[in-house]
Amino acid sequence: MIKSNLKAVSFIFIFILIIENSVATSKKAFAQSEQIKITNPFINVIGKNAKSAAGYMVLENLSGQKITLLEAVSDFGSTMLHTSEEKDGVVSMIHLDQIDIDKGDKVNFIPGGLHIMFVGIDRDLRVDSTKDILLKFRNSEKTFTKTVSFAVKAK
Numbered sequence: 068m069i070k071s072n073l074k075a076v077s078f079i080f081i082f083i084l085i086i087e088n089s090v091a092t093s094k095k096a097f098a099q100s101e102q103i104k105i106t107n108p109f110i111n112v113i114g115k116n117a118k119s120a121a122g123y124m125v126l127e128n129l130s131g132q133k134i135t136l137l138e139a140v141s142d143f144g145s146t147m148l149h150t151s152e153e154k155d156g157v158v159s160m161i162h163l164d165q166i167d168i169d170k171g172d173k174v175n176f177i178p179g180g181l182h183i184m185f186v187g188i189d190r191d192l193r194v195d196s197t198k199d200i201l202l203k204f205r206n207s208e209k210t211f212t213k214t215v216s217f218a219v220k221a222k
Contacts, residue, residue: 102130103168103204108215110185111178111222112192119144120192122183122200122217123176128168132207136166140201144188150181160184194221 108124128134139146148163158179166181168174176182183200192198197216204211 108217
C-alpha cells in the first residue's frame with residue numbers, strides 16, 4: 068500500500084514538473100515573439116492570377132539585443148527575402164539570407180527596397196483578404212517564430 072501511494076505521489080510530482088516546464092517554455096517563446104513589433108504588414112498583388120507578389124511591413128526591435136529575420140513562410144507559394152537595387156537605371160532584386168535588426172531599430176520593408184518575395188503562387192490572392200505569414204527570427208538566445216496576418220492589396 069505504501070509503495071502504491073509512493074508511486075502515485077511520484078507520478079503526480081513528475082506530471083506537475085512537466086506541466087510547469089511546458090508553461091515556462093511557452094511563456095519564454097511568447098516573450099521572445101513580443102521582442103519584435105510588426106506594423107502595417109501587406110502584400111501587393113498585380114492582377115487576379117498573379118504568380119508573384121511582394122510583402123511589406125515595418126519591423127521594430129523592442130529588445131536589448133540584435134534580432135535577425137531568417138525567413139518567411141507562406142502556404143500559397145515560395146518565399147524569399149529580397150532587396151531592390153538600382154544601378155545604371157536598371158532595377159534588380161538581390162536575394163538576402165537574413166536581415167538584421169539592431170536593438171531599438173526599425174527596418175522598413177517598402178516598394179523599391181526590402182521586401183518578402185512570393186513566387187510560384189498557386190492560388191488566387193483575393194484583394195481585401197488576409198494571409199498568415201510565419202516569420203522566423205533568431206536572437207542571441209534561440210530561434211523563435213511569429214505569425215503575422217498580411218492584408219492583400221491591389222498594386
